Amino acid sequence: MATNRTGAQRPNGAPQTKVCQFKLVLLGESAVGKSSLVLRFVKGQFHEYQESTIGAAFLTQTVCLDDTTVKFEIWDTAGQERYHSLAPMYYRGAQAAIVVYDITNQDTFGRAKNWVKELQRQASPSIVIALAGNKSDLAAKRMVEFEEAQAYADENGLLFMETSAKTAMNVNDIFLAIANKLPKSESGGGAGGAGGARRLQDGDTPRASTCCK
Amino acid sequence: MAAANEDEILEGFLCPICKADLKSASQLTSHFESLHQEEQDVLKSLKDIFGKAKKIILNNDDTDLKEAFDKALKFNYQEEAYYSQEQVVGVSRSSMDYFKAVRSARLERYATETNKLLIRLDKLVCNMPTEPNQRKQFEQQIVPWLDGSSVKLCPNCAKAFNITRRKHHCRLCGSILCHDCSLFLDLNIARAIVDPSAPISTEEQDQESLEKNGLRLCEHCYNLVELRKQVQDSRNAKTVVMTAYEQMRSLMEQARPAVAMYEKMCQSLFDGETTYNLSDVNAMRGRIGKLAEGIDLLSKQIAAHPVTPGTRQARLHSAIRQAAAHYIKEDLLSLRKLPTEAQIEDVRRQRYERAERQIQLERRRLEAEGLRANETASSSGVSVAERVHDDDDDPLLEQMNIIRGYIKEARKELRFEEVAILEANLKELKKEYQFQKLSNKP
Ligand SMILES: Nc1nc2c(ncn2[C@@H]2O[C@H](COP(=O)(O)OP(=O)(O)OP(=O)(O)O)[C@@H](O)[C@H]2O)c(=O)[nH]1
Ligand SMILES: [Mg+2]
Ligand SMILES: [Zn+2]
Ligand SMILES: [Zn+2]
Ligand SMILES: [Zn+2]
Numbered sequence: 001m002a003t004n005r006t007g008a009q010r011p012n013g014a015p016q017t018k019v020c021q022f023k024l025v026l027l028g029e030s031a032v033g034k035s036s037l038v039l040r041f042v043k044g045q046f047h048e049y050q051e052s053t054i055g056a057a058f059l060t061q062t063v064c065l066d067d068t069t070v071k072f073e074i075w076d077t078a079g080q081e082r083y084h085s086l087a088p089m090y091y092r093g094a095q096a097a098i099v100v101y102d103i104t105n106q107d108t109f110g111r112a113k114n115w116v117k118e119l120q121r122q123a124s125p126s127i128v129i130a131l132a133g134n135k136s137d138l139a140a141k142r143m144v145e146f147e148e149a150q151a152y153a154d155e156n157g158l159l160f161m162e163t164s165a166k167t168a169m170n171v172n173d174i175f176l177a178i179a180n181k182l183p184k185s186e187s188g189g190g191a192g193g194a195g196g197a198r199r200l201q202d203g204d205t206p207r208a209s210t211c212c213k
Numbered sequence: 214m215a216a217a218n219e220d221e222i223l224e225g226f227l228c229p230i231c232k233a234d235l236k237s238a239s240q241l242t243s244h245f246e247s248l249h250q251e252e253q254d255v256l257k258s259l260k261d262i263f264g265k266a267k268k269i270i271l272n273n274d275d276t277d278l279k280e281a282f283d284k285a286l287k288f289n290y291q292e293e294a295y296y297s298q299e300q301v302v303g304v305s306r307s308s309m310d311y312f313k314a315v316r317s318a319r320l321e322r323y324a325t326e327t328n329k330l331l332i333r334l335d336k337l338v339c340n341m342p343t344e345p346n347q348r349k350q351f352e353q354q355i356v357p358w359l360d361g362s363s364v365k366l367c368p369n370c371a372k373a374f375n376i377t378r379r380k381h382h383c384r385l386c387g388s389i390l391c392h393d394c395s396l397f398l399d400l401n402i403a404r405a406i407v408d409p410s411a412p413i414s415t416e417e418q419d420q421e422s423l424e425k426n427g428l429r430l431c432e433h434c435y436n437l438v439e440l441r442k443q444v445q446d447s448r449n450a451k452t453v454v455m456t457a458y459e460q461m462r463s464l465m466e467q468a469r470p471a472v473a474m475y476e477k478m479c480q481s482l483f484d485g486e487t488t489y490n491l492s493d494v495n496a497m498r499g500r501i502g503k504l505a506e507g508i509d510l511l512s513k514q515i516a517a518h519p520v521t522p523g524t525r526q527a528r529l530h531s532a533i534r535q536a537a538a539h540y541i542k543e544d545l546l547s548l549r550k551l552p553t554e555a556q557i558e559d560v561r562r563q564r565y566e567r568a569e570r571q572i573q574l575e576r577r578r579l580e581a582e583g584l585r586a587n588e589t590a591s592s593s594g595v596s597v598a599e600r601v602h603d604d605d606d607d608p609l610l611e612q613m614n615i616i617r618g619y620i621k622e623a624r625k626e627l628r629f630e631e632v633a634i635l636e637a638n639l640k641e642l643k644k645e646y647q648f649q650k651l652s653n654k655p
Contacts, residue, residue, distance in 0.1 A: 042222075055226035055234075055241070075229065086238055089229050089245055145372070152371045 020184055021071040024175075025091045027115045028100035029108040030079030033134040036165035037100065038076045041175055046166050053078040056090055063172075063179050070179040072096075088122060096128045096178045101149075103133045103162060104141040109149065116156060128181050130159035130174055137164040327437050330385050334438065335407040337384065337428065338400060358382040359389050367391035369432065383431035385438070396435040397427035406442050409449075454518050454530065461511040461537065468504040468545060474629050475501060479549050482557055485564035488636045489629060494551055496627050505545040512537030609646045613639060 026034040035057065036050050042061045057076040062069055075090045077083070091097060097119055101112035112131065119129055131153045133144060146162060153160035159177050163170040225234040226241040230249045235241040336355045342348045361380045366373050369390050374380050378391050399418055418426070430438070451459075478494045516534035520527045552560070616639050623631040 054224065055238070056229075057222055057224040058227055058232060059222050083238065086226075086241065089241075092229070147373070148371050151366060151373075155371075 018067060018184065019069045019071060020182070021073060022096055022179075022182055023073045023075070023094045024096040024098065024178065025075045025077060025094040026098050026100060027077055027087060027091065027119075028079055028132075029102070029105075029111040030081075032079065032100045032102040032105075032108050033165045034079060034098075034100050035076050037098070037132065037134060037163060037171055038074055040165045040168055040171045042074070044168075046168075052080065055083065056086065061175075063176060065176075065179055068184050070182070070184075072175065072179075087118075091119060091123045091127075094123065094127060095182055096130070097123065098130045098132050098174065098178070099158075100132045100134050101144065102135050103144045103149075104135055104138050106143045109133075109144045113152065116158065120156075126183075128159070128178055129156075130161070130178050132170075132174055133160075133162040135164060135166070136162040136169060137167045323437075327441055330434055330437055331407060331441065333385055334403055334428075338403045338407060341400070352384050356384060356387045358387045361389045364389050367394055369394040381429055383434055384428045385430055385434040388431055390431050394432065395429045396432060397423045398430055398435065398438060399423060399427050402442065403428060403438075406438060406445065409445055454515050457511045457514050457518075458533065461508055461515070461533075464504050464507045464511070465540065468501060468508070471497065471501050471504065472544060472548070475548060477633075478629055479551065482552055483560060485557070485560040487561070488633055490624075491551065491554060491557060493624055493627075493629060493632070497629060498548060498551065500627060501545055501548065505541045508537055508545075509541055607646070609642060609649065613642045613646070616642065 026038060028034050030052060033050075035053050036046060038057070038059055039045050039047070039050070042059045053076060055078055059074045059076065060072060061074065062071045064070075075094070077087055077090050099112045099115045099119070101108040116129060116131070119127060131149065133146070133149050149162075150160055152158075159174070159181065161170045161174045161177070163174055165171060223232060223234070226236055226238060227234055228241060228245055228249070230245070233244070235244050333356055337352065340351075342351050359382065361382075364374070364380065367378070367390055368388065370393065372378060372391060372393075374391065378393075380389050381392055381395055382389060383395075475494065475497045478489045478497060481488050482491065482494060512534045515530050518530055520530060616635055620632055620635045620639070623629070623635060
């Protein structure tokens, strides 16, 4: 991946005019595949034996939209219950959140609903929330119906996709959908200090994303 | 701020602001709270200020930039001037009332909601018909059921209703839910909740009969009712220490009269009386020993109960133990020593001799007073009474034998208080018997 000092390039090589930076947080029960989704999105990798996250992990990735480059600052939180109390620090001030559950485990869906509830109450009111039903490659062991999750997402105004970190299905798509839904102008941010995107200053060096190669 | 390398994946207890790894959750929390909480607030207010400044600049192109900033920041400067003076601790104000107001409002809401449910629960469980259709009608009469015709999904789990997933109603709030989301409250438990004095049958119902007989409730109602039950239970529950202490007190209650009785019996032996045997008194001593043992064990249990050292609870436990040990030592183990058989013999002989002497003296006195006739009559009377001992039909004799039986029984069960009374009775009877024999003498 090339780093471009003058800013990310559009596929046709024309210089970008706008680079926006967003804070995104991943939440969900342990072992649903949060880290796997991020790793797939950022590095294109998947590990059958992904270690459970301790504390939180921080990664960045940039995606190009038609007229904007969006840089994601991704906070992958640890799903184990004992780290629950740390989560507010990470979702505080976040402009986007992906709440992940495992389609083969009904309990993780319930947990995801609780995360959505917590975000609706405590996070920035303008936060864009996406619901990801991960491990869709394991359809044979499915315990959470697509329709059920879709209905829930519709009711709560969430983006929703079933994803697979393993097969990469819908992984880039869900991040892209979020990027599209985020307000791109400085004044576009909602109230409560979460704000919109931060426009990168001259010194910042947005990395070219996969779509810009 | 530590700049994260773009390609690197950081992991750990990362500060969301400066990305430093704080190594533990608690350190991260305190780092974040002490360093960034204020920073964030300042950042936010700065943003506001710059936003204001920008608006002013955009609106009045001709105004000097500096002036615009000054305008926007003016209020802030004033504030800063105020705070730049060193602060001394000033007036403090208690927020207890505010806390109470907030808290009681919340508790109030909780309480009223729970109370509403309890009133309904009370109506439901008393007079509940057993016939299913009647019961259904009865239930709906007390809590009207929500019309579910427009409800397509279970409000709790969002699964669609169909032929296999039927609509059900919470019996306490009337809301709709699916079977999977239903919780069932055992009617016996429900009765115990509305009437805590009612006896609780502890037999566990299996899920099937619980679903058939119990009350179908939504999670919300179930939790409120369950919470209420827990409060009730915890109010009635006794701690291990309390139970041990109560047992100990009851042993002490028993020990007090036992010790008094023992002293009395002992004294009686030393006085040469024949009311109690040595073995009686020994048994009593054994019983007191047993009580002391029990008190010792229980108080040790209380003292050994795990508590945080230095707390009032710890001091209380050790004080209980000390008091118990003292009581055992001073009151139970310092019992008077029993006389030996030989000593008892001795005392009894002395007493007998003293009595003999008394009689001799008396006799001589009577002789001296010249009332010999009377004296011989009474002494021969005694011998006559002794001789007609085999007269079984006499109700007095019968009575005496019954009393002897009682005494034997009471002695066996260590009821020495009773033994003493019965012995006294027996003595009366004997006297009476002798008197009768004497007066019946032709
Ligand atoms: N089949 C399949 N397995 C997956 C998928 N995503 C993750 N996994 C596996 O699920 C396990 C847990 O994944 P993680 O990414 O560590 O889960 P996590 O949510 O980050 O867990 P915590 O770090 O404890 O919060 C790993 O063994 C992954 O290989 C998927 O889409 N399909
Ligand atoms: Mg993880
Ligand atoms: Zn920090
Ligand atoms: Zn349901
Ligand atoms: Zn209910």
